[in-house]
Amino acid sequence: MAPTPNWLRRRGARPEAASDALWDICPHCNERLYKKDLAELLWVCPKCGHNFRISALDRISLLADGDFREVAEDLMTGDPLQWTDRVSYVTKTAGDRTKSGLMEAILTGFCAIDGVAVGLGVMDFAFRGGTMGSVVGEKVTLLIEECGRRRLPAVVVCASGGARMEEGMVALMQMAKTSAAVARFAELGLPFITVLTDPTTGGVSASYGFQADVIIAESGAAIGFAGRRVIDQTIRQKLPDGFQSSEFLLEHGQVDMVVRRADLKPTLGRVLRFFAARLAAVPA
Amino acid sequence: MAPTPNWLRRRGARPEAASDALWDICPHCNERLYKKDLAELLWVCPKCGHNFRISALDRISLLADGDFREVAEDLMTGDPLQWTDRVSYVTKTAGDRTKSGLMEAILTGFCAIDGVAVGLGVMDFAFRGGTMGSVVGEKVTLLIEECGRRRLPAVVVCASGGARMEEGMVALMQMAKTSAAVARFAELGLPFITVLTDPTTGGVSASYGFQADVIIAESGAAIGFAGRRVIDQTIRQKLPDGFQSSEFLLEHGQVDMVVRRADLKPTLGRVLRFFAARLAAVPA
Amino acid sequence: MNVIVELEKPLLELESKIEGLKRLNETQRVDFSVEIRALEAKANQLKAEIFGNLTPWQRVHLARHPRRPLALDYITALDGFTELHGDRTFRDDPAIVAGFAYLSGMPVYVLGEQKGRDTKENLYRNFGMPHPEGYRKAQRIMKLAEKFRRPLLTFVDTPGAYPGIGAEERGQSQAIAACLQLLAGLRTPIVVNVTGEGGSGGALGIALGDHIIMLQHAWYSVASPEAAASILWSDATKADEAAKRLRLTSEELSEFGIIDEVVAEPLGGAHHDTQDVIRRILDADKRAVRRLMRLPTDELIDRRYEKYRKIGAHTELLHGRAAR
Amino acid sequence: MNVIVELEKPLLELESKIEGLKRLNETQRVDFSVEIRALEAKANQLKAEIFGNLTPWQRVHLARHPRRPLALDYITALDGFTELHGDRTFRDDPAIVAGFAYLSGMPVYVLGEQKGRDTKENLYRNFGMPHPEGYRKAQRIMKLAEKFRRPLLTFVDTPGAYPGIGAEERGQSQAIAACLQLLAGLRTPIVVNVTGEGGSGGALGIALGDHIIMLQHAWYSVASPEAAASILWSDATKADEAAKRLRLTSEELSEFGIIDEVVAEPLGGAHHDTQDVIRRILDADKRAVRRLMRLPTDELIDRRYEKYRKIGAHTELLHGRAAR
Numbered sequence A, B: 001m002a003p004t005p006n007w008l009r010r011r012g013a014r015p016e017a018a019s020d021a022l023w024d025i026c027p028h029c030n031e032r033l034y035k036k037d038l039a040e041l042l043w044v045c046p047k048c049g050h051n052f053r054i055s056a057l058d059r060i061s062l063l064a065d066g067d068f069r070e071v072a073e074d075l076m077t078g079d080p081l082q083w084t085d086r087v088s089y090v091t092k093t094a095g096d097r098t099k100s101g102l103m104e105a106i107l108t109g110f111c112a113i114d115g116v117a118v119g120l121g122v123m124d125f126a127f128r129g130g131t132m133g134s135v136v137g138e139k140v141t142l143l144i145e146e147c148g149r150r151r152l153p154a155v156v157v158c159a160s161g162g163a164r165m166e167e168g169m170v171a172l173m174q175m176a177k178t179s180a181a182v183a184r185f186a187e188l189g190l191p192f193i194t195v196l197t198d199p200t201t202g203g204v205s206a207s208y209g210f211q212a213d214v215i216i217a218e219s220g221a222a223i224g225f226a227g228r229r230v231i232d233q234t235i236r237q238k239l240p241d242g243f244q245s246s247e248f249l250l251e252h253g254q255v256d257m258v259v260r261r262a263d264l265k266p267t268l269g270r271v272l273r274f275f276a277a278r279l280a281a282v283p284a
Numbered sequence C, D: 001m002n003v004i005v006e007l008e009k010p011l012l013e014l015e016s017k018i019e020g021l022k023r024l025n026e027t028q029r030v031d032f033s034v035e036i037r038a039l040e041a042k043a044n045q046l047k048a049e050i051f052g053n054l055t056p057w058q059r060v061h062l063a064r065h066p067r068r069p070l071a072l073d074y075i076t077a078l079d080g081f082t083e084l085h086g087d088r089t090f091r092d093d094p095a096i097v098a099g100f101a102y103l104s105g106m107p108v109y110v111l112g113e114q115k116g117r118d119t120k121e122n123l124y125r126n127f128g129m130p131h132p133e134g135y136r137k138a139q140r141i142m143k144l145a146e147k148f149r150r151p152l153l154t155f156v157d158t159p160g161a162y163p164g165i166g167a168e169e170r171g172q173s174q175a176i177a178a179c180l181q182l183l184a185g186l187r188t189p190i191v192v193n194v195t196g197e198g199g200s201g202g203a204l205g206i207a208l209g210d211h212i213i214m215l216q217h218a219w220y221s222v223a224s225p226e227a228a229a230s231i232l233w234s235d236a237t238k239a240d241e242a243a244k245r246l247r248l249t250s251e252e253l254s255e256f257g258i259i260d261e262v263v264a265e266p267l268g269g270a271h272h273d274t275q276d277v278i279r280r281i282l283d284a285d286k287r288a289v290r291r292l293m294r295l296p297t298d299e300l301i302d303r304r305y306e307k308y309r310k311i312g313a314h315t316e317l318l319h320g321r322a323a324r
């Protein structure tokens, strides 16, 4: 396993291990995999190529060259609806914080990817299914605004079940807020790139997820607007093979490329170098 | 029959009657129709509603309120390819001039439609199948440029078999020339409206025909990129019902509305009044 | 079954009895005016009992009432509505109507999510659930509004964007996302009317604007109560529970600052006086458009940005921004 | 059957004989160099005979030669080509490839109409005949080029836009028309390379630009010779006749001022020295891009307008404009 990067050591918080088991089972091919090996394998099943869902921390380790300077790290959600069902929203998010080692479903900050300075946001499915509430919307907006001020490309790695129910319309409005930030950023002529990972649906796919100049899908991810269950219940007919997979979206013209996890960093580097290159730097 | 308008009497030239027959046969329902009645009926079959193809002169009579001040009326095509097959291109166009009473496949000028001042171009299928060569391209471009200078809406009624073979690439380049004129006109924030009549295909549909802010199709027209014969020969399978009809295009989202000939002038008037109204004229 | 339609039944019976007596009163010699007044008093009392204290879930049903005014009822009440069709790419989506009209003489572009009145019409309109091509037609209209500097009026009434195979294949997410980006930067005033159901992203796709008006008994939510119950508790029958928790009523959304103006409905809902409700909505639109048209465009866009920029609920804020 | 492939056969036999002798020369003691020289002289003579005086119709076949370099051969010869996919609406069309790359260190966007090398690949690429979604993907790339102020390079090689049911349903006309309008006003330099077949509107859709380069034996025409013969004489077999009349060769189009620069091919066509031809094309691109990038954008757009504005052949001109 790779040594823990400085920024991560500094950060302190680490997620609790989900279980003490030494082995993980690949949900795709049922292969038994030794947990300690998985990090070396980039959390990709060596037998079938299935990408395990990974934490935002691990994703940043995979992408950032060295240091990752986190911003807005203390932002914590309120409870606008005073939500309670079986347990209160406050209790739920407190649990997620402990479990994930994160304050919220996204980490944002600044780093270099393959040598290119960027603003980077990475969502984490382990926190409320990566849903977008106030904090995700605010952090994405702050990141894009700050990229605008620093004239840096913005990159967001998406993993989200959509808008967060427990924040109601305040959550839905984060789609509008982030869209407005993207619209301003686009007018500055700066590049915005998203990476859609498993799963990217609902309010995140229908806002900044699909507003980027270049949209990269990680292989084998489920990407769509409506969840499969909702579609099943609505149309009650067999879904096509590979429906809502990254590869399906590529064929249907929705994403620019499908990239394997191992190729993600060099691919992002290639794209960023092109989009970030200044015309002035070009030999005449 | 309506009295001949002044502009038309002034114009002098009239097409030769295609035949001396007193009767026309509706190509759609085979109804025998007394020719003298057809003008009163707006050249629409009273039995089945089929729109007979009509001359540019008749179309202008249908649309213009009163006077139509023709421009670029003397523009005559050259013979850039020195084309000859069974007969020379020069002979062909000379024949078309006599037969149609027109110098070329389009008339352009200025008039009012339902009270709104516009630049109006009307194509005529009787001249080389309404094909676009140098003169059609030039006259459309001049009309749009002049509308830009006068800050008037531009309306073009299309009827065309596409680019004119006998002018080769000079004809194809008219697509580029007219597109450039439309692009400039659009940047001025002025409205451009096209009416697609039977038939509108090829180089005209793939340039200014489909570049308008509002696209109106006359009912029952054949509209498309490729001709039916070409498609038949390429795919060798049954074409869907109503393929390439105005109504088919409406369903497929390609045109804003399908309008019967009798409704065309009031509809154009309604659209033009809206698009031509100055915000300044609005009560606060 | 619509719970409001059920609740209304005794009231409708009573009202039809009153009508009958009134007809008798006119045609017969006997005077029933005392009985009529008594029955009318009873009807008013019944109305107050039924509608005076509706639960959020009942109000959701009020917003779905089969006689509630639909988008086209408002749109055709404008002068000279002319419909424009198609996305220029794939299909004309009847679940979104688009075009132009005059609001008290002012040229405006309009967009509305349109349901049907009966089964046949609902199949044609896909129950007001747009496909991506509907949102792409909407984008075309938004761009026209910007190009010709006319205000854009939208009427929101959808259970949600359609969740189907074709919709996913043709990029429902992308279509809505593109609407949002376009609306956020659109250099012309945008006035939004949430008149019926405001179902999630499918509603928001045409609901990002400068001034958001909501009818009193419309609902607007991050998810329909059924969907939320299904997502949260895997049990769509708990929709009434979800309706309560989601804070989807006009009063609550006003408090959150998400809705700018609530237009009152008559007791019993908009369908009890459709013409009056339409007039109130269009009056509100007129006031909003006139006010917004006085703003310089850059200021309009800046205010729109700030309007959405400040929505959120978080406790530790960067840059000293005040938390909700 | 490709007539050039037929014509080439004796030449290829001779060349393979020469190759055989050369191998013998290296491995055996006997010296065949005299014989080799004699055969080489004969081969050159044969080549000159075959290719020295091709008819337009034969040149059309040269442009369709199965070994002729295709769009991706040029594009992948650029540095760091990265392909971008999809129209964000309906489908990724493999008949148009799109992406970005570096031309001698300069970041450029690229578009190309791409045929296949074999049947399987041709079915995938639809023989280089784009659908509307291909032109819509192209529009996406054009907008990126404008947004990020990078030059756009296009490689034209198509028999034409696809004439099929789906293509018509999804608006082939609209898709090409939108490309033309976008290219006409695109605020970044556009360099076009017609490298193979320039089939009508399907070619023009990505061929409106500031500097139009054409390979010597490419063809570019208002219609393919077959289509023109069919349209004019209802007889596609008269394609050779049409090819002659249409003036579709690089020399003729240069004279008309429609092509700005012709890049020479080796005797026998581009496939006789693919690497050299690619290098020549990219050199021409580089010169053009560098020159165009020095122009202020407004001047670039004005010049582009004038470039097309003046194409035409008419005898009575308004405003005293000179006739061709």
Ligand SMILES: [Zn+2]
Binding pocket: A026, A027, A028, A029, A030, A031, A045, A046, A047, A048, A049, A050
């Ligand atoms: Zn596996």
Ligand SMILES: [Zn+2]
Binding pocket: B026, B027, B028, B029, B030, B031, B045, B046, B047, B048, B049, B050
């Ligand atoms: Zn008839």
